[in-house]
Amino acid sequence: MVYIGIDIGGTDVKIGLLDEDANILAQGKTPTGVGGSYQDMIGNMADYALKLLSQIGYTLDDVAAVGVGVPGVASNITGVVMRCVNMQWWNIPLREEMQKHIPKPIVIDNDANLAGFAESICGVSADTGSSVFITLGTGVGGGLIINGRPWSGHHSAGGEIGHIIMQIDGEPCTCGRRGCVERYCSATALIRLAKEAAIEHHESTLWSVSDNNLEKLNGKNIFACAMAGDETAVAVFDRYIHYLCLALSSIICLLDPQVIVIGGGLSKDGPFLLNAIQSRIKGYLAFPEVPYAEIKIATLGANAGFIGAALLAKQMLEETV
Numbered sequence: 001m002v003y004i005g006i007d008i009g010g011t012d013v014k015i016g017l018l019d020e021d022a023n024i025l026a027q028g029k030t031p032t033g034v035g036g037s038y039q040d041m042i043g044n045m046a047d048y049a050l051k052l053l054s055q056i057g058y059t060l061d062d063v064a065a066v067g068v069g070v071p072g073v074a075s076n077i078t079g080v081v082m083r084c085v086n087m088q089w090w091n092i093p094l095r096e097e098m099q100k101h102i103p104k105p106i107v108i109d110n111d112a113n114l115a116g117f118a119e120s121i122c123g124v125s126a127d128t129g130s131s132v133f134i135t136l137g138t139g140v141g142g143g144l145i146i147n148g149r150p151w152s153g154h155h156s157a158g159g160e161i162g163h164i165i166m167q168i169d170g171e172p173c174t175c176g177r178r179g180c181v182e183r184y185c186s187a188t189a190l191i192r193l194a195k196e197a198a199i200e201h202h203e204s205t206l207w208s209v210s211d212n213n214l215e216k217l218n219g220k221n222i223f224a225c226a227m228a229g230d231e232t233a234v235a236v237f238d239r240y241i242h243y244l245c246l247a248l249s250s251i252i253c254l255l256d257p258q259v260i261v262i263g264g265g266l267s268k269d270g271p272f273l274l275n276a277i278q279s280r281i282k283g284y285l286a287f288p289e290v291p292y293a294e295i296k297i298a299t300l301g302a303n304a305g306f307i308g309a310a311l312l313a314k315q316m317l318e319e320t321v
Contacts, residue, residue: 001064003314004049004102007111007305008070010034010086013045016306017052020314022122026052027303038092046101063104065317067309068094069111071141075156076108082156085174105320107313113150113159114308115263115300116143121311123300125259132257133298134161135264136244139174140182144255150312162186166247184243187219187266194222194236204232223269241276248277249284252292263298270297 002025007014009032016027030048033041049066053059068074072084079095081087095106109117116125116133125131125145133143142161144151152158162182163175170179171189183189195214198206205225210216225233248260266273274297281295282288300307 002053002058002062003064003310004053004066005114005306005308005310005313006045006049006066006068007114007309008032008045008068008084008087009111009305010071013048014302014306015045015049015052016303016310017049017056017058018307018310018314022307022311024303024307025058026056027306028052032087034087038087038089038094039097041087042094042097043101046098049102060102060104063102065105065107065313066098066102067107067109067114067306067311067313068098069109069114069305069309070094071111073157074108074110077156079106079108081108105313105317107309107316109150109309109312110141110143110152110156110159111305112141112143113145113152114143114312115141115298115304116145116261116308117150117312118300118304118308119261119263119298120145120148122307123261123304124296124298125261128258130255130257131259131261132161132251132255132293133261133263134248134251136185136187136262136266137264138186138188140186140247141264149315150308161247161251164247164250166243181247185240185247187264189243190219190222190236190240190266191217193239194233197232197236201232205230206233206236219266220269223266223272227272237276241280245277245281245284248281248295249286253286257293260293260295261298262295263301263304267297273297 003018005016012029014029017025074081081092119125131145135141140162142159144159163180167179171183173180209221226237
């Protein structure tokens with residue numbers, strides 16, 4: 001049997017077809033179509049999944065279940081996406097609409113939860129009972145895996161690590177509040193810190209690496225400047241690691257997971273980022289003498305979302321049989 005995994009993003013929808021042993025049979029992506037009706041958006045992603053299915057010689061009869069990852073708050077109990085700002089979706093009946101095109105069992109969860117679930121099954125946190133997945137990208141996403149399953153809380157709104165308040169009355173956040181983790185630990189936050197520092201230090205290589213246009217700064221070239229020893233970039237990186245260690249220490253204090261997995265765009269410079277965290281995190285812990293979570297870099301990359309979606313669909317289907 002085939003399991004369809006769908007990972008909805010703000011620009012593209014990534015889709016993968018997995019077999020019973022979690023092997024990827026086919027994968028691809030299609031434009032999300034933000035701005036269109038939810039019916040058209042869901043219909044397009046379903047049609048693309050069926051197209052992939054046909055390309056490898058399978059039919060709808062071969063599909064066992066479908067998993068869908070949403071970058072927002074979604075309830076698998078009701079099948080409704082309650083809040084998804086990127087899609088401009090509010091209380092959208094995703095399962096009901098998807099089943100008009102693919103009449104199979106459909107599982108829905110937050111995209112970061114599913115990416116974390118994938119890592120816990122066949123990635124860097126495999127064979128662990130509890131883990132936290134945190135994505136450092138445009139924003140900060142969080143996925144909680146407890147007793148081997150994604151955990152979203154009683155109202156399907158838990159695990160929003162990016163929107164824990166880090167600083168009272170701090171930087172404005174897209175959620176409407178101020179001082180969220182996302183505003184200090186995302187790639188967007190790192191770029192903001194680098195721009196502010198470069199404006200004060202024109203001698204910094206942050207200018208030359210961006211062709212004297214700070215709008216071209218990104219996580220990769222900021223890290224490159226810091227790795228090369230540029231004083232301003234090193235100071236920015238150190239400040240960023242300070243914020244990140246504060247956030248990670250709060251996760252450890254609250255959940256005491258076995259593993260914390262770091263994914264997202266900034267994780268691509270894995271050793272540089274990981275070494276900095278590992279060398280400093282102990283100084284931020286409430287109980288540094290007690291064993292604490294192992295911190296690792298994610299290994300499944302951009303495929304983690306659809307892999308986790310398909311695997312959760314498989315798991316939940318098996319539990320109902």
